[in-house]
Amino acid sequence: MHTDAPERMSLVLFSGTADKLTAAATLTTGAAAMGMEVDLFLTFWGLEAFKKDAAGSVPLVSAEFAELGPMMREVMQAKRVPSWLDTLRGAREIGEVKVYACSATMERV
């Protein structure tokens, strides 16, 4: 643990594409491993992606890079990269990671 690291990190997960969720899960893991408290606030499509039945409907990549999605999936499977959701679960086991859902989003969709 870096002794001069900030004590907490807060992320708003707005987007529900697997590429951004993977980046957020990786940041969360690193911060948790450094002893930081992490607050994740899920809103809009970021909250949608965490629904129980969302697994198959989460877009793989940001729209600008849609054509690279299948390549990304293939490489990540070949390298056995865990899914963003499993990465987040791991982060919660190694550190203090709190997840909040946006109540306004929950009422809307």
Add this chain to the structure above:
Amino acid sequence: MHTDAPERMSLVLFSGTADKLTAAATLTTGAAAMGMEVDLFLTFWGLEAFKKDAAGSVPLVSAEFAELGPMMREVMQAKRVPSWLDTLRGAREIGEVKVYACSATMERV
């Protein structure tokens, strides 16, 4: 007002889709209500969305979720959720919210 809250929040509004603008307006309202000073910096498509004649041309949702746009609009209308612009106007009435326009963007478009 949380006495240990940070004193200010700065947001760069780069994207000009109604979903992200709604999230930014909601964050701004919460921060203003907590007594924080809020600085909003409008650039690129985020600035475009604030133009007088932009109301009809602001994309409703991020591209990855375009197909969910009509559903979102319907639910928000049914629940009488105010528009992101009206939400921001309300935030300016309850707290210290400053809005800055990117001069480079203004010269370009």
Add this chain to the structure above:
Amino acid sequence: MHTDAPERMSLVLFSGTADKLTAAATLTTGAAAMGMEVDLFLTFWGLEAFKKDAAGSVPLVSAEFAELGPMMREVMQAKRVPSWLDTLRGAREIGEVKVYACSATMERV
């Protein structure tokens, strides 16, 4: 230099579209000119855009505004706005700008 400015700024460059990279390069230049240390962390499509052979394949604008891309390019050329990459190079000459590449992304693509 603002004497009460924060001492450093950290940006994660996740997206690889020229509009967002331009905004990041502009923020970096301003921060460097104010004497701040800037850390840029390149990941996913943001790292792709920095590859030697990427120049021609970087999408010009975010997907929601794709139709405005040609207009943006035209105006920026008419006004001789430097590219985001040249802007970043300039920032590195006037201040302390460190660039980090995401090792996980480098292994994947």
